[in-house]
Amino acid sequence: MRLYRLIPTLLLLFILAGCGLLPDQEDETRDWTASQLYNEAKENLDEEDYEQAIKLYESLQARYPFGRYAQQAQIEVAYAYYRYDEPEQAIAAADRFIKLHPKHPNVDYVYYLKGLADFHRGSGILERFIPSKSSERDPGSASRSFYHFEELVQK
Template sequence: MSLRSIRNHSVDPSAGRRAARYASIAVILSLAACSGDKKTINDLESHVPPVDTLYNNGIDALRDQRYALSAAEFDVLQQNYPYSAYVANAQLMAGYAYYLQDKYPEAVQQLDRFLELHPTSPDAAYAFYLRALCYYEQVAEVQRDQQGTIEAMNALEEVITRFPQSPYARDAQLKVDLCRDHLAGKEMLVGRYYQQQRSYHSAVNRYQRVVQDFQTTNHVPEALERLVEVYLDLGLTDQARRTASVLSYNYPGSKWYRYAYDTLRSKHLLSADTPAPHTGSGKASAKSADADGASPLAKAPPPPSEVRARRGFFSRVWHSVF
């Protein structure tokens, strides 16, 4: 319903205010009970506090780490003072308070509302970034469906595209790289499974996608080595040699090239100009982790190390914004 239709809608204004007041009280009571706040029913039933009091209470609760109460204060402000100048900040800070409670859908709802009503705000970059981080926080382990990772990556890339000079763009780019590495890890997981099941053509498709679509990730050397293995199993010795050459050129010191080199040598497929692996700091170990017959689902790489956001960073940001 638009603002104009709301103003023209024929209702009893006093009844609407009373209903909003009681709804606000119910919200605060339920959340205050969870957070251990000392407000009483009489304090809340007497009146809805002035708009500036609600806003300041929300900020104070946020600083005191009473995030549920903080979100409730900002929600009550929006319900009772929808045309106040405080509303924009209340939406943004409510999103942050929900984020700190790991209530990401509620946080995204607040941030979407803020961005819809204030698309040109100086704080839009912060809102887009916090919204993207809400998706990023929900990135699932590599064994699970990765639609959430794609959504997080898209939201982070929107921050980079819209605000390339903002203080959030660099951190967003780092997280995009982690998302891409996560997606590549999923492809490798499925590819290894197909390879174990001798579904070689399906395995090749997965490994080739890693090489072609995720070239900057850490999974490319393994994908190339796996391709060497699969091509040899398929009897495609020329493709195996060419893939090993790509591996040696780009990752000459990688353990994965040492594996490919040893495999080709064991099958007497090394050519005279095949370079030997560079000597690394450690010895190449057997690939027992993936060759012991166990399900590859139990050997998936862990999620990115930064799946949990740096909350201290956000604390500094909102203090500088507000």
């Protein structure tokens, strides 16, 4: 019976001790300004390093949510997700932007981007190498995409 109490205690002790042995990850962008974060993210986006661009844009949004670069970062993170072949994330980022900034002058671009992402939602990696006929694809993503483009035209 005493052994049953000792095992969970030792397991908990090893888990807690293991956390202290992990190396601390240094965030090199910790002291960066909003301008530095935005410029570096934009540079990564231009170089097609979408994963790093997404990290930097999200870091910018988290640290400076009301700064002058935050709204543009929200648009560009949606684009980066789209280009990184993450249509669900792109649509979620676009929806967030539309909900937060419905009167923004570039909201029409976000609707367009949302339509593109939804159109490509049904296709996978295999679709790039072995294209299928559009008549064989699920019409759901095309229908949703049409709806988003219709919203774009109406607004």
